[in-house]
Amino acid sequence: MRKTTDQSMPALSQAVRLGVLDVGSNTAHLQVVDVYPGGSPDPLHSVKAQIGLSEDIDRHGVISPEGMERLVRAVRRCVAEAEAYGVAELVPFGTSSVRDAPNRTEACKQIRRATGVDMAFFSGEAEAGLTFLAARRWYGWQVGRMLMLDIGGGTVELAAGRGEEPELAVSLPLGAWRLTRRYLSQDPPTAQEVKKLRRRLREVLTPTIAAFREQPDPQRVVAVSKIFTQLAKLTSGPEAGEPLALEYRELRRWIPKLARMPAAERAQLPGISAARARNIVAGAVLARTLMELLDVPRVEICPWGIREGILLRHLDDSGGTAANGESGE
Numbered sequence: 611m612r613k614t615t616d617q618s619m620p621a622l623s624q625a626v627r628l629g630v631l632d633v634g635s636n637t638a639h640l641q642v643v644d645v646y647p648g649g650s651p652d653p654l655h656s657v658k659a660q661i662g663l664s665e666d667i668d669r670h671g672v673i674s675p676e677g678m679e680r681l682v683r684a685v686r687r688c689v690a691e692a693e694a695y696g697v698a699e700l701v702p703f704g705t706s707s708v709r710d711a712p713n714r715t716e717a718c719k720q721i722r723r724a725t726g727v728d729m730a731f732f733s734g735e736a737e738a739g740l741t742f743l744a745a746r747r748w749y750g751w752q753v754g755r756m757l758m759l760d761i762g763g764g765t766v767e768l769a770a771g772r773g774e775e776p777e778l779a780v781s782l783p784l785g786a787w788r789l790t791r792r793y794l795s796q797d798p799p800t801a802q803e804v805k806k807l808r809r810r811l812r813e814v815l816t817p818t819i820a821a822f823r824e825q826p827d828p829q830r831v832v833a834v835s836k837i838f839t840q841l842a843k844l845t846s847g848p849e850a851g852e853p854l855a856l857e858y859r860e861l862r863r864w865i866p867k868l869a870r871m872p873a874a875e876r877a878q879l880p881g882i883s884a885a886r887a888r889n890i891v892a893g894a895v896l897a898r899t900l901m902e903l904l905d906v907p908r909v910e911i912c913p914w915g916i917r918e919g920i921l922l923r924h925l926d927d928s929g930g931t932a933a934n935g936e937s938g939e
Contacts, residue, residue, distance in 0.1 A: 627654070628924070629697035630917045631688050633729065635663045635707035635763035635787055636885045638684035641917050642695050651921055657691045659684035660885070663707050664763070664787045673711050681708070681717060682724045689725040701924055703730045705737070705916075706764030706785065734781020738767035740919030742776045745832050747922055748914045754829035757822070759900055759909060760916075761837040761893050763787040766900070768818070770825050778825060780818055784811070786837050786886070786893035794892055798872050804865075804895060811899040819903040833909040834916075836886060837893035842911050843881025854911040858901045865894050 625646040632639045642655040661684045666677025673681065685702070692700050708717055709731040718729050732740065742758045749756065758776070760767040764785035769776035793799075793807040833842075838856055845860035868876060868891050877887035886893070901909065 625652075627696055627698050628921060629692040629695075629700040630921050631685070631692070631700060631702040631727075632705065632917050633661075633681070633685060633702065633708055634705040635661065635667075635785075637661055638681075638688045639917070640688040640691055641921075642692065642697055643921060645921075645925060651918065651925075655691070655695050657688060659687040662885070664791070664888070667707060667711065669791075671711050672713050673708070673717060678713075678717060678720060682720050685721050685727065686725050689727055700727065701730070701920055702727050703732060703920060705762060706734065706783070707787075710764065710783075734765050734767060735779050737765075737916055738769040738779040738781055739776055740923060741767060741834050741916045742769040742771070742779065742919070743774050743922055744914040744916070744919035745834060745912045746774050747918075748912055749830060749832070755826055757828035757831045757904070757906075758834060758912075759831070759838070759897075760834040761786055761896055762835060763889070766896060768822060768900075770822055770828060778821060780821075782814070782818065784814065784896060786889040786896065789892035789896060790889045797888070799869055799891060801869070804869050804891070807892065808895050808899060811896060812903070815899060815903055819900075822904060831904075831906050831909050832912045833897075834912050834914070836883070837890070838897060838909065839911050840881045840883065840886060840890065841894055841897060844879055856897065856901075856909050856911065858898070858907045861894060861898050861901070865891070865898060868894055 625644045627642065627644055630641045637658040637660055640657045641653065643651040644654050645651050661680050663673060663677045663681065666674040708714060711717060721727055721729055738760065741760050745758050746756065755772045757770045758768065762785045764783065764787065765781050766784045767781045769779040771777035789807060793810065794803050796803060833856060839854070841861060842854050842856040845864050846855065846857060873888040876882050876890055877884040882890055
């Protein structure tokens with residue numbers, strides 16, 4: 611009797627192991643996935659190495675020698691993990707804190723000398739497009755027109771459209787740690803500092819938001835990033851079977867509470883990490899301002915983000931496959 615195979619099952623023997631390394635202001639985050647033709651990325655391993663560049667970047671954006679040392683050390687650890695897990699191809703990229711540093715070239719040289727890795731960088735608008743792609747693949751075509759919001763450490767991205775490529779995408783230097791350093795110098799911040807930040811955000815964001823308000827109304831508004839995720843976990847938490855979401859009404863209620871607490875106390879709250887406790891107030895004020903100007907009462911938290919977007923684009927560009935580690939010999 612002839613043996614048959616179930617053609618609906620993925621060809622696991624053809625799986626390729628890839629790694630995406632996201633180097634940001636807080637951490638270097640390695641995500642290892644197994645991919646195969648026609649299949650979705652299968653998460654295998656994830657590791658975060660702390661960097662904590664926030665306090666080691668001066669007002670001109672220059673990374674200090676101490677920060678540079680931690681940056682290289684974190685990347686080295688992630689590269690070693692990738693090698694230990696048999697990653698066939700590593701896709702490393704740096705976000706705004708490294709991308710926009712005047713001494714970025716020196717940082718890349720040190721990383722290359724220590725690890726052999728050549729860092730890649732995307733413009734803010736390209737990052738917005740890649741994150742939008744990840745959200746679209748997560749939710750699918752059935753959600754129709756989509757609006758995506760992403761608050762990072764150094765920048766905030768917005769993107770909107772019906773397809774996999776956004777019709778409108780912007781990136782602004784208004785990330786949570788950048789705003790904290792510029793406007794919220796006290797811990798906890800004063801009421802005057804918080805008011806000044808909110809007023810400034812409305813001034814800066816209003817022209818950008820006007821362009822998005824001119825677009826057709828989205829059927830789904832989604833948020834990506836740890837800031838949005840942690841705020842959603844703090845203010846609500848999902849009901850059984852419901853996706854995680856951030857409600858404007860609850861966010862507005864929580865901001866005064868967060869602003870009265872020092873960072874150490876915020877780090878004890880459910881959902882808030884120690885790494886983001888210092889910057890969560892600025893992130894919350896920014897999230898509130900975005901939702902208010904966009905007239906959005908609720909945003910759904912998307913589990914996929916920039917790393918998945920880069921991976922998906924990489925797979926698309928390589929025809930659904932990637933280097934399999936075999937030589938031509």
